[in-house]
Amino acid sequence: MIIAIDGPAASGKSTVAKALAARLGAHYLDTGAMYRAVALAALLRGVPLSAEDAVADLARKVRIDFVHQPDDPIPSAVLLDDEDVTYAIRTPAVDDAVSAVARMQEVRSAMVAQQRAVADTAALLVAEGRDIGTVVFPDAEMKVFLTASADERARRRHNEMETLGHEMAQSEVLDGIERRDQADSSRESAPLTPAADADIVDTTNLGIEQVVDKIAKLAEYRL
Amino acid sequence: MDWDAAIRAELKPMVPYAPGLRVSEVRERTGKQTVLKLSSNEHPCGPFPSAVRAMEAVLPRLNRYPDGSASALRRALCERLGVESEHLVVGNGSNEIIRLIAQSLLQPGDEVVFAWPSFVVYPMVTQMFGATAIKIPLTAGEVHDLDSIATAIRDSTRIVFLCNPNNPTGTIYERKEFERFLDNVPSHVLVVVDEAYFEFVQAEEYPDGRTYFDGDRAIAVLRTFSKIYSLAGLRIGYGMLPAPLAAAVHKVREPFHVNTVAQVGAYYSLNDDSEVDRRRKENQEQKAYLYSAFDRLGVSYVPSETNFVYVKTCKPVEVFEALLAEGVIVRDFGTSPALRVGIGTPEDTRITMAAFESVVTRLGSI
Structure with a gap:
């Protein structure tokens, strides 16, 4: 549910x-964190935010995971291809980049697919x-x-x-x-x-x- | 042998360091006789003449092992920097000291925080010892985000690497920000300030790492002879380390890790500060010429405190190839929208400016 x-x-x-x-x-699903992770991936890998196709490609390829401690609804960490990005996705550089990334239709489609997959694994x-x-x-x-x-x-x-x-x-x-x-x-x-x-x-x-x-x-x- | 099982799992995702193209390769590829290598931030001139003479003089004695404790060089550096010898470590390039520090401190499960993009060796030494890299993006102005780096520190954090000025962007963080940062860093974290480009800096607000090194604080300051001293081919650098860390580094280093020629070359480079000043000024002058050419051509760049300039371009692959065709090797970063261009002699600057001019004419705006 x-x-x-x-x-x-x-x-x-x-x-x-x-x-x-x-x-x-x-369980708590932080979708904002997922867009932030994509924006961060673009910044760290030097994918220009103007290159929409490349960012969308990145959004499809990266793996975003949430780490849950037992019985804790709040994920304790966000992983981007196994790298801990819990703090890195909250930096001003990502604040500046995330809006542009979240505006991209193809990125949103890629994220929606991932979010639905996460939802399938949680009871509530x-x-x-x-x-x-x-x-x-x-x-x-x-x-x-x-x-x-x-x-x-x-x-x-x-x-x-x-x-x-x-x-x-x-x-x-x-x-x-x-x-x-x-x-x-x-x-x-x-x-x-x-x-x-x-x-x-x-x-x-x-x-x-x-x-x-x-x-x-x-x-x-x-x- | 089951190599997959035998080789440490940490090494699996690592990618070996890929150096830039060599001049001979580019000569072959382009047919150009004059090829300018501006991709490794090397100094365009040879080592200081007194260093060359001293190194030549030592060659007939290379049947002997080097001085394992590099005593003469370390003494000279201690005197110059005003630190005790228990703090002073030399290495086979400051690169080696970075690894030795990592090797002394890191275990699987530890975390290492640094800005990105920054020196590629930080993630390598982090992975090598099974620790986890926490990369904090640079600000939109390509500057260290020290506040966010401080926020990313937690109990499992062992090391923060700060490259100041930063390679590849050439930017610095300033004294005020650094002091606020130091106030926020807990004592279980070592702050490694990598000052490979220290001697090129002109900014008033640059925090000289030495002034924060008091032997007590968990801070290490690294410098090198590879840049302004033109000894890149020898591999020699040095660091000021807290005494217990320096002692640990002496345990994990090889017995004779810094070769004799390097020790002598570095030692005899230290007595010509006027040449260092001259090189700094000339670098500044050439950089200014390059800036003016970039401004005229509409090339976007980040003002630099080093001997290289971070050029922003939306066509990095095309521009890299086009410059190569003109006989100029710069550093590319895959699809990253930037290229790093080294500063050379006045003649190098002239060639670089002409190459960019022709590339812009050919590709339109870059």
Whole structure:
């Protein structure tokens, strides 16, 4: 069974999905990490992001694995062709590259195939990511679309970056978020829209636990 | 013999180092008599004259083994650097010291963090001893992302390799970033600062690794005679290491790992600092000429603190071949959208500029 969580940048998708997976004893599928792994592979192997065919080729060839500790829904490591890239995929260089990679139709197709394969191996899977409920798992048992105001999302992303030790002004972060919203909703391939059958949850004034409570309650009815 | 089972499993995925094309190969391939090799960041001139004289003088005595502890050279280096001899290690190229450090510290399960792209030997020594490489991409400006490198460190991390200036991009990280980085590095991690191109650097904000080496901190600083001193063919480099690490390195190294000619050549290269200054300035001048040609031709490049320039191109294979046809060997990185071009003499610069001009004319924008 699959719970698909979708939403714009920094709407809390990954935080909420992880907490929800822990609450429900599910496996957590980080699709964003998979695109990041492809972007990283391109950077490390020197495949120019302008060469769409070459990047797509890479997306089909690389093997992305998630390492799970026993009983832990959250993967403890991300492997790219057996190399540990858990940290490398969270670097600013990958932040800059990932949007371009995720826009490529052929890369998305390659990733969708891999994501579905992962889903087949889990009893209950919480998946998050752009267009997860519309394109990747259109038949998911439950779909959630998270939203939050751009200001609130900029605040969250800024906090996250500070924790990781990257210094950046909040206004700069807000600019980035607004640019990404624009890019995400206007892209041709799988633009950012809630699935028709998704529950829309506004998280602007809610804490993580409250959001998880809300979704878990909805899940009681849906699953 | 079942070789598949006999050879250590770690070696299976490794690929041997592939050097660039040799001048004779290119002569044969292109029919060109004048071939310029700008692919290995070598110095275009020969070794210092006093070093050549001293090396010639020692040849009749090569029936004897070298001084196994390279005492004269190490003493001279210690004096110059202001470090104790227990910290000073010489090697068959700084490349050997990189391996000896890895051999002293790494076990299967350990992790090694470094930027990528960077010196190809870091992943090789990591794999060789069964450790895991954590590669952190350079920033969009091709500079070390020290914050992310610090974040990637965990309990299993043993070594961080920092190539400053970085090969192949020629970029440096600055003093402020490096100091913040050092503050964040836990004490179980050795920071290896590889300064092979140290003598070419002109930037004010460059953190000279020596000033951070106090014997206590877990930091090693490596330099070489292969670059500005023109002794690449001899294989000799040196390192400042914490004393316990230096002691371990002396255990794993070969008894006579640095040959006599190399010791003498390096020793007699150390007394001509004015030649080092002259070479640095000339390198800077030639680099500026090359930049201006690149600007004029619309060739995109990364400003460099070394004796090579990282040229960005979306047609690396075509440009590499076209330059080869002009008799200029540069370093390619497979399909990576970049080529590394060495700086040479004024005459070399003239040839390089003409070659790029003709390539741009032929291929359109590169």
